[in-house]
Amino acid sequence: xxxxxxxxxxxxxxxxxxxxxxxxxxxxxxxxxxxxxxxxxxxxxxxxxxxxxxxxxxxxxxxxxxxxxxxxxxxxxxxxxxxxxxxxxxxxxxxxxxxxxxxxxxxxxxxxxxxxxxxxxxxxxxxxxxxxxxxxxxxxxxxxxxxxxxxxxxxxxxxxxxxxxxxxxxxxxxxxxxxxxxxxxxxxxxxxxxxxxxxxxxxxxxxxxxxxxxxxxxxxxxxxxxxxxxxxxxxxxxxxxxxxxxxxxxxxxxxxxxxxxxxxxxxxxxxxxxxxxxxxxxxxxxxxxxxxxxxxxxxxxxxxxxxxxxxxxxxxxxxxxxxxxxxxxxxxxxxxxxxxxxxxxxxxxxxxxxxxxxxxxxxxxxxxxxxxxxxxxxxxxxxxxxxxxxxxxxxxxxxxxxxxxxxxxxxxxxxxxxxxxxxxxxxxxxxxxxxxxxxxxxxxxxxxxxxxxxxxxxxxxxxxxxxxxxxxxxxxxxxxxxxxxxxxxxxxxxxxxxxxxxxxxxxxxxxxxxxxxxxxxxxxxxxxxxxxxxxxxxxxxxxxxxxxxxxxxxxxxxxxxxxxxxxxxxxxxxxxxxxxxxxxxxxxxxxxxxxxxxxxxxxxxxxxxxxxxxxxxxxxxxxxxxxxxxxxxxxxxxxxxxxxxxxxxxxxxxxxxxxxxxxxxxxxxxxxxxxxxxxxxxxxxxxxxxxxxxxxxxxxxxxxxxxxxxxxxxxxxxxxxxxxxxxxxxxxxxxxxxxxxxxxxxxxxxxxxxxxxxxxxxxxxxxxxxxxxxxxxxxxxxxxxxxxxxxxxxxxxxxxxxxxxxxxxxx
DNA sequence: GTACACACATTTTTT
DNA sequence: ATGTGTGTAC
Numbered sequence: 133x134x135x136x137x138x139x140x141x142x143x144x145x146x147x148x149x150x151x152x153x154x155x156x157x158x159x160x161x162x163x164x165x166x167x168x169x170x171x172x173x174x175x176x177x178x179x180x181x182x183x184x185x186x187x188x189x190x191x192x193x194x195x196x197x198x199x200x201x202x203x204x205x206x207x208x209x210x211x212x213x214x215x216x217x218x219x220x221x222x223x224x225x226x227x228x229x230x231x232x233x234x235x236x237x238x239x240x241x242x243x244x245x246x247x248x249x250x251x252x253x254x255x256x257x258x259x260x261x262x263x264x265x266x267x268x269x270x271x272x273x274x275x276x277x278x279x280x281x282x283x284x285x286x287x288x289x290x291x292x293x294x295x296x297x298x299x300x301x302x303x304x305x306x307x308x309x310x311x312x313x314x315x316x317x318x319x320x321x322x323x324x325x326x327x328x329x330x331x332x333x334x335x336x337x338x339x340x341x342x343x344x345x346x347x348x349x350x351x352x353x354x355x356x357x358x359x360x361x362x363x364x365x366x367x368x369x370x371x372x373x374x375x376x377x378x379x380x381x382x383x384x385x386x387x388x389x390x391x392x393x394x395x396x397x398x399x400x401x402x403x404x405x406x407x408x409x410x411x412x413x414x415x416x417x418x419x420x421x422x423x424x425x426x427x428x429x430x431x432x433x434x435x436x437x438x439x440x441x442x443x444x445x446x447x448x449x450x451x452x453x454x455x456x457x458x459x460x461x462x463x464x465x466x467x468x469x470x471x472x473x474x475x476x477x478x479x480x481x482x483x484x485x486x487x488x489x490x491x492x493x494x495x496x497x498x499x500x501x502x503x504x505x506x507x508x509x510x511x512x513x514x515x516x517x518x519x520x521x522x523x524x525x526x527x528x529x530x531x532x533x534x535x536x537x538x539x540x541x542x543x544x545x546x547x548x549x550x551x552x553x554x555x556x557x558x559x560x561x562x563x564x565x566x567x568x569x570x571x572x573x574x575x576x577x578x579x580x581x582x583x584x585x586x587x588x589x590x591x592x593x594x595x596x597x598x599x600x601x602x603x604x605x606x607x608x609x610x611x612x613x614x615x616x617x618x619x620x621x622x623x624x625x626x627x628x629x630x631x632x633x634x635x636x637x638x639x640x641x642x643x644x645x646x647x648x649x650x651x652x653x654x655x656x657x658x659x660x661x662x663x664x665x666x667x668x669x670x671x672x673x674x675x676x677x678x679x680x681x682x683x684x685x686x687x688x689x690x691x692x693x694x695x696x697x698x699x700x701x702x703x704x705x706x707x708x709x710x711x712x713x714x715x716x717x718x719x720x721x722x723x724x725x726x727x728x729x730x731x732x733x734x735x736x737x738x739x740x741x742x743x744x745x746x747x748x749x750x751x752x753x754x755x756x757x758x759x760x761x762x763x764x765x766x767x768x769x770x771x772x773x774x775x776x777x778x779x780x781x782x783x784x785x786x787x788x789x790x791x792x793x794x795x796x797x798x799x800x801x802x803x804x805x806x807x808x809x810x811x812x813x814x815x816x817x818x819x820x821x822x823x824x825x826x827x828x829x830x831x832x833x834x835x836x837x838x839x840x841x842x843x844x845x846x847x848x849x850x851x852x853x854x855x856x857x858x859x860x861x862x863x864x865x866x867x868x869x870x871x872x873x874x875x876x877x878x879x880x881x882x883x884x885x886x887x888x889x890x891x892x893x894x895x896x897x898x899x900x901x902x903x904x905x906x907x908x909x910x911x912x913x914x915x916x917x918x919x920x921x922x923x924x925x926x927x928x929x930x931x932x933x934x935x936x937x938x939x940x941x942x943x
Numbered sequence: 944g945t946a947c948a949c950a951c952a953t954t955t956t957t958t
Numbered sequence: 959a960t961g962t963g964t965g966t967a968c
Binding site: 766 | 944945952954955956957958
């Protein structure tokens with residue numbers, strides 16, 4: 133937060149804390165200083181909730197109301213957790229150490245790793261991401277021949293996840309299900325089987341991390357009491373997005389402590405309490421922890437994955453004696469942006485009326501633009517980004533949002549061509565690439581030998597000639613001998629396979645054993661800090677994985693090698709940042725840290741992300757793209773109860789991320805599934821008062837004009853004639869399909885990947901560009917394949933082009 | 944067992 | 959349009 137005027141209210145707390153309370157408005161002050169069993173802070177977008185939360189924690193620490201170890205703060209993403217830790221640290225310094233500030237998932241992993249032994253798991257369990265569990269479910273669906281009854285892996289996975297979020301298991305579900313329906317029966321069988329397989333593999337899926345922790349607390353009250361005694365102040369951010377399991381977890385943690393004197397050690401002998409006396413706490417029974425939740429029901433956008441808005445709307449009922457504080461003043465955006473956002477969200481019925489206001493003044497109008505195609509739209513965004521950059525705004529202060537990940541492609545293509553530095557958050561994740569998953573499977577096979585999935589994955593990677601037949605032979609041998617799959621690999625000669633295969637299996641077994649010795653040395657010995665990096669290199673080298681890629685002539689394999697190099701670098705970074713980090717620690721981090729978290733705002737790049745990812749972030753300039761029907765609101769949401777309203781909230785989240793500049797854009801045609809179809813402006817656009825939007829090119833303009841040139845030349849003609857206010861007439865009138873226009877505006881941009889090789893250009897040269905016409909080179913920067921030409925076009929203005937691929941010729 | 948060809952579905956959002 | 963999965967030929 134930027135420094136605030138020093139208005140210290142008379143009611144401020146201890147003097148030492150004046151700086152923590154400085155500049156807060158009365159509601160914020162209340163939210164920071166209120167003490168009691170439960171507090172709900174209803175925080176509108178941009179109302180300074182993070183600041184309130186961090187100051188509240190800092191005040192607790194500074195006043196000695198709590199030790200750091202007694203505070204548990206839950207955020208939605210790891211990134212948010214990191215930020216909060218940093219900000220609390222800035223306020224109270226070292227006193228912040230020892231707090232748990234983490235996501236629901238990482239907090240639960242910490243608890244589960246300590247207590248796994250209580251219920252049949254071990255400390256080194258694997259965490260299955262959705263891809264892993266999908267693979268397992270897929271196998272089970274096949275085994276149960278359930279596809280014949282219309283059960284697809286995706287649908288089964290979705291249902292299991294939903295049930296787990298409701299804290300149901302296969303057994304409880306079976307009780308209510310209609311067992312006469314064969315599909316139902318099959319589903320329950322698969323569900324039960326899935327759970328058995330997870331247990332056998334010593335693994336938890338994402339939903340289990342929460343659900344099993346709740347189960348642990350309920351089944352072992354003395355374990356729960358340990359944590360109830362420890363955490364005296366629990367704070368939860370983004371409370372509107374919690375699901376039932378998370379709600380139950382919070383409920384369990386805030387229950388009064390029943391048991392006798394505190395035990396400083398958890399059941400498995402690990403120390404839980406710091407060796408310090410707890411201020412203000414006696415022995416024996418204690419009241420439940422104090423709970424603070426922060427949320428905004430207008431920003432609830434995860435109902436699709438089980439978030440239950442009732443958790444927040446019924447908070448006062450669930451936690452009697454709760455205090456509610458409302459934060460309505462927005463410190464982020466200009467009034468124009470807020471007015472648009474308010475107007476949109478006001479169309480949701482069934483919500484408590486809440487109007488954000490700002491004292492920042494009206495600010496710039498919202499800029500609207502309608503492209504002929506998604507590429508045309510992307511070109512507008514790129515041009516606008518460059519214009520803002522030239523006006524002094526850093527790239528890192530700009531962000532482009534879209535509804536679906538697939539929309540990032542067109543933007544990416546144009547950004548590359550325009551040489552705009554960008555970074556895509558989320559999307560196709562690094563850790564989802566096949567070669568990275570392979571490398572991870574090697575590591576998991578070492579860390580958790582019970583994990584058969586991981587072993588099966590690497591069995592024939594690289595190719596060793598081990599196919600279905602051999603795999604089954606190993607599995608059968610393991611079963612006959614009553615040993616694990618991993619152990620079976622140590623007896624290649626007894627598998628009944630040919631000598632070549634025996635050698636291959638023996639080799640794999642040996643590599644894994646060798647790596648185990650490095651990363652998990654025999655008891656007592658501490659592995660070196662770089663053991664993970666060393667072990668990984670050894671695995672990839674000696675297994676022949678690297679060699680097979682190096683030998684390959686598939687050009688993609690070169691990229692895979694690079695990715696793996698990067699992955700090894702990740703393990704080195706890990707060793708540097710966590711000198712005591714173990715293999716299991718590393719795998720935990722990889723499983724729980726999404727790309728959106730670690731792709732930190734590298735200064736100097738524009739951020740591209742979905743509107744969901746954008747939650748909790750803010751930028752000076754925001755571009756919301758693809759503001760079309762069927763996209764936002766998304767087509768699929770129409771069928772779901774509450775779907776359209778959730779979409780409106782999502783759009784609202786997008787709008788309220790912007791501080792100074794907001795751009796809304798759409799395309800008249802959009803290619804999906806390789807087919808081009810006509811798009812219509814989103815209904816949400818009409819909900820924004822017309823006078824707030826300055827249309828550079830309104831949907832009406834695009835339809836009525838229809839020139840013969842592409843937009844790059846055509847639309848440069850500023851304003852003037854086509855000034856029809858799009859929102860002024862009924863939509864249908866202007867939305868005649870553009871089939872004719874489409875013929876004139878094919879997707880030029882995607883046409884071909886060209887390669888200008890080493891086209892030499894120097895300032896002063898004249899060139900011709902397919903879209904922009906003729907121009908003059910002003911400068912050339914960059915090296916090799918990334919050489920960039922700075923061109924001033926006669927008609928289209930200033931542009932930056934990647935020389936290697938730009939559709940240009942030297943004149 | 945592997946390599947290639949063809950068919951097919953995919954595009955909602957994420958810890 | 960692109961990636962995955964299945965089938966067929968070697």
